[in-house]
Structures are given as C-alpha cells and as structure tokens.
Amino acid sequence: MKISRITFAVLSACAFFSTSQAVAADPASINWSKIPAVDVPLFYPGISSYQWLRSDAHKGAGKEVARGDACLSCHDNGDEKELGEKLVQAGPLEPIPVKGKNGFLNLKVQAAYDANNAYIRYQWKTNNPKPTSEYEYYRFDGKEWKVFGGPRLKKEVQEGKTPAIYEDRASIMIDDGKVPMFAQQGCWLTCHDGERDLKQAKKEDVAANTAMQSYKRTDVRKYLPASRNDPMDWSTGKTVEELNKIKAEGGFVDLIQWRAHRSNPVGMTDDGYVLEWRNFDSGKNPFASNLDGQTKQPKFMYDAAKFGAKALTAENRGNKDSFLIKGANAVPFDPNAGWKEGDLLPRYVLSAAEAAGSAADNKAKGEWKDGQWTVVIVRPMNLTNPDDKALKDGDVYNVGFAIHDDQITTRGHQVSFNKTLGFGVKGKVDINAVKLP
Structure with missing residues (x-):
C-alpha cells in the first residue's frame, strides 16, 4: 500500500518527535538487521474460553x-x-466458521530500546492480497445514516447482507508478574463466555446487572478473573472500590493495539488495559466516533477540495485511502450538502493533535508491502501512569501477541501462548530487547 500524500503529511508531523514525550529514534533509522528476529507462532483459538479450558471438554x-x-x-x-x-x-x-480463514500465522518479532523508548517490530504475511485498512462506514439511506459493513464473524456479513469491512490489528498484552496465572495461561485469562461473539451475554441481562451498571458498560468484554467474585461468571463483578484496590496493586494487564485504520494513519497506537473490562487509558485516543449522538448525523465529512469528493460510495470505496483526518482532509459535516442515497462517511475521525494523556503514550508506524505488514510500536520506558505497565531496563515481562487479519475482530484473531520479553537481560527469555547505542 502506498501511503497517500495526506497520510504521509500526517505521519511526518506525528508525535515521533513530540515535545510531550522523550524524543524517539525514527524506527526507520534503526538497523533492524542487527536485531534478532523471533518467530512467534499464532493460532486461531475458536471459542476456547477461560470457562471451556476448565471444563471436562478440554481433553x-x-x-x-x-x-x-x-x-x-x-x-x-x-x-x-x-x-x-x-x-x-x-x-x-x-x-460459525469463516470461509478462507487461516488457522495459523507466523509473527516475526524484534525488540530494541534506548534510554527513552522501547521499539517493538512486528512482521506478518496477510491472508488478504491487499491491506485491510478500511473500517465500517455510515451510509446514507436517503433518510438516515446507518452502519455499513462489518467484520467477517458478523451475521449480516456471513449472510451477504453487508460487505466484510474491518481493519487489520496487532496487539500485545503485557504483565509485569503481578497478575496471577498470566505467566502460565496468558491471554486466555481475559477471554470469557459472555463476551462479543463468545456465547454473548444478552443486552438486557447486562443492562440489569448491578456491577455492569456501576462500570457504566453495556456489553461484556475482556476481563481478568480477579475482577469477579466467581471468575467463571461475568455477572459477578466486584465493586468499583475493590477494583480500584486491585488496579493500584498492579493487578491488570497492559494492552497496546495498533490499528490499520484508526491509529496507523496518524502514527499512533491506542493504549489500554484489562481488568474488569477492556479499558482505554485515561485521556483521549487518536480516534473518535464520527456520529453526533443528538442529531444522529456524522460530525465530519471529507473536504472535497482535498479528498476529491465529500463522500465515498459502495462502488468507489477501496480505490483510495478512506481515512478521515482532522487538519488534513476533514471538515465539519454540512447536512445541506446534497446527500444522496449510498453516500458513505467513515465511522471514526482521526487526530494525533487531539490525542492526550496516558491514552496517547504510544506511537507507531506501519507499512504494507509485498503482502506483508511491517509495524513498529514506540513505547516510552519507565512510565508512571497508574494505568500503564512501566517497561524498565533489566526487567522481564509476560506477554501475549494477537493479530486480527483479513477483516475480522473479537475472537477471530490468531493468538500466541504466553511469551517472555526482556530488556537487556542475561537470563533466558523468548524475546530479548537489544539496547541501542
């Protein structure tokens, strides 16, 4: 995928060299041929949840x-x-098998660091012959703006009622040894019955649940066993006060997700953590909803002078990058701009400049070429935010990797068994980050 002029301009101005964090080396300047590459095998887990693993069905x-x-x-x-x-x-x-889905994926991982930042490099061959860097749209049906497209596990996609549209994604979970059993069972501690596409809990049951009400959540997502009174049952959530104590003691896993549509065009990843839910860190992400909750209309549209049109259509989507970026090609939505049935606008609007707080810690750069993504994540060392795991020289971390490839989300990823990531350590680890001169 060639980076468009708009995307290139944003990447050039992105926060790799931001004054808000320690200066990062340009990932392109690192001699990656000198950094050992580790093959991390990933596999499709199906619905092998925390609950299934503890059942008699697990051999x-x-x-x-x-x-x-x-x-x-x-x-x-x-x-x-x-x-x-x-x-x-x-x-x-x-x-609900996905036609053509690959069950195995080899992920090459390299890691380096300096006094200021850690650099984690991923490479993987995509199942799709082109990068899937689109995300769902809002489509105007002549009266209303409704979601168009979806991931390949979605019922409407499998039935052919809407096209498969979803971004590629690369994720890493990080534990510093404070989460019980993560070193033994990795990300399976976070995958539970009741989550989306995994024996999904009914909306009315979630809405009626006292704990979920206190969390201000309307669905079940990843959670750690320690956040439930009965880890086998999503509905038995602990109180907010109990969760705050667990979090203060470091009993959460960090979750860094690079997203081909919602973060890569502005040179970032998101920054989150898993405890009672899959949370984002405090602050503001580089992506935000493009739907006005009151008017039920988009907030932004394309600047026709820069993008070539005010919207895409089902017929021409996929012919050019669809990213909607503040300061580059986005302008406030005009409801009187002569909208036609079939017009498409992205569900999310992006902005590196507006990303803030702990949520804006991580930078990234990804490029798709010759059937392969190469992604470098830049994470500051020695963070002190209460929702981050601090990466430190000489320390070892338990990590789990996941790739969402070929227009899929939720459990449709390929995942790794638990691995260890060290920073300049002398002992045995799966991946040992090399200290840069």
Missing part, C-alpha cells in the same frame, strides 16, 4: 488448568499450527 485437562498449570505443560511449542488448522474449521469450538 480431561480442565482440572489441571483450574489449578493453574501452564498451557505449555501439556502443549508443546510447535503445536500451534495443528491446533489452529483444526480449530478454524466448523466444529464444537467454531460454530
């Missing part, structure tokens, strides 16, 4: 998992390909 291993045994105490490194190719097929752990 008699339910009791072992429940007592805290590691995934790799039974599985071997190298099992991922066989597991993924089996689980991606229709069966007990995949009730």
Whole structure:
C-alpha cells in the first residue's frame, strides 16, 4: 500500500518527535538487521474460553488448568499450527466458521530500546492480497445514516447482507508478574463466555446487572478473573472500590493495539488495559466516533477540495485511502450538502493533535508491502501512569501477541501462548530487547 500524500503529511508531523514525550529514534533509522528476529507462532483459538479450558471438554485437562498449570505443560511449542488448522474449521469450538480463514500465522518479532523508548517490530504475511485498512462506514439511506459493513464473524456479513469491512490489528498484552496465572495461561485469562461473539451475554441481562451498571458498560468484554467474585461468571463483578484496590496493586494487564485504520494513519497506537473490562487509558485516543449522538448525523465529512469528493460510495470505496483526518482532509459535516442515497462517511475521525494523556503514550508506524505488514510500536520506558505497565531496563515481562487479519475482530484473531520479553537481560527469555547505542 502506498501511503497517500495526506497520510504521509500526517505521519511526518506525528508525535515521533513530540515535545510531550522523550524524543524517539525514527524506527526507520534503526538497523533492524542487527536485531534478532523471533518467530512467534499464532493460532486461531475458536471459542476456547477461560470457562471451556476448565471444563471436562478440554481433553480431561480442565482440572489441571483450574489449578493453574501452564498451557505449555501439556502443549508443546510447535503445536500451534495443528491446533489452529483444526480449530478454524466448523466444529464444537467454531460454530460459525469463516470461509478462507487461516488457522495459523507466523509473527516475526524484534525488540530494541534506548534510554527513552522501547521499539517493538512486528512482521506478518496477510491472508488478504491487499491491506485491510478500511473500517465500517455510515451510509446514507436517503433518510438516515446507518452502519455499513462489518467484520467477517458478523451475521449480516456471513449472510451477504453487508460487505466484510474491518481493519487489520496487532496487539500485545503485557504483565509485569503481578497478575496471577498470566505467566502460565496468558491471554486466555481475559477471554470469557459472555463476551462479543463468545456465547454473548444478552443486552438486557447486562443492562440489569448491578456491577455492569456501576462500570457504566453495556456489553461484556475482556476481563481478568480477579475482577469477579466467581471468575467463571461475568455477572459477578466486584465493586468499583475493590477494583480500584486491585488496579493500584498492579493487578491488570497492559494492552497496546495498533490499528490499520484508526491509529496507523496518524502514527499512533491506542493504549489500554484489562481488568474488569477492556479499558482505554485515561485521556483521549487518536480516534473518535464520527456520529453526533443528538442529531444522529456524522460530525465530519471529507473536504472535497482535498479528498476529491465529500463522500465515498459502495462502488468507489477501496480505490483510495478512506481515512478521515482532522487538519488534513476533514471538515465539519454540512447536512445541506446534497446527500444522496449510498453516500458513505467513515465511522471514526482521526487526530494525533487531539490525542492526550496516558491514552496517547504510544506511537507507531506501519507499512504494507509485498503482502506483508511491517509495524513498529514506540513505547516510552519507565512510565508512571497508574494505568500503564512501566517497561524498565533489566526487567522481564509476560506477554501475549494477537493479530486480527483479513477483516475480522473479537475472537477471530490468531493468538500466541504466553511469551517472555526482556530488556537487556542475561537470563533466558523468548524475546530479548537489544539496547541501542
């Protein structure tokens, strides 16, 4: 994918060299050929949730998992390909198989750091012959603006009622040793029955739940067992006061997500954490909803003088980058601009300049070329925010990787078993970040 002039201009001005954080080396200037590359095998997990892993259906291993045994105490490194190719097929752990979905993906990971920042580089071959950097749109039906497109697990997409549209995504979960069992069972601690596309809880049940009301959440997303009185049951959430204590003690995992549509065009990733829900850090993300909650109309449209049109259509979408970026190609929405049935505007509007607080810690640069994404995440060292895990010279972290590839979200990713990431350590780790001169 060639970076458009608009995207390039924004990337050039992005916060790699922001005065709001320690100066970062340009990832392109790092000699990555000198940094060891580690192959991290990822596999499709289907609906193998925290609850399923502890059930008798888990090949008699339910009791072992429940007592805290590691995934790799039974599985071997190298099992991922066989597991993924089996689980991606229709069966007990995949009730709604996605046609053409690959069960296995090899992720190359490199890591480096200096006094100010950590640099984590991902490379993977995409299942799609082109980058999927679109996100869902709002479509004007002649009267109202309604969501158009969706991820490939969505019922309407599988039934052919709306096209498959979703961004590629690369994620890393980070634990500094303070989350019980993360070192043994990794990201499976966060995947539970009740979440979206995973025996999803009914909206009315979530709305009636006292704990979810106190969290101000309308659906169930990733959570850690420590956030529930009964970890097997999403509805048994602890009080906000109890959660605040767990968080203050470091009992959460950091979650950094690079997004091909919602963060990459402005040179960033999001910054979040998982405890009682999949939360964003305090502050403001580089992306925001493009729908006005009161008027139910978009907030911004394309600047026709810069983009070539005020909107896209179903016929011409995909022919050019669809990013809607403040300060580059976005202008306030004009309801009297002569909208026609079929006009499309992005669901999200982007802005690096407006990103703020802990949510704006991480920078990134991603490029798709010859069937492969190359993404470099830049994360400041030694952060002190209460919603971040501080990366420090000489320390080791438990990490889990995930890739959402080929127009898919939620559980439709490929994931890794738990790995270890060290920063200049002498002991054995899976990935050892190299200190830059």
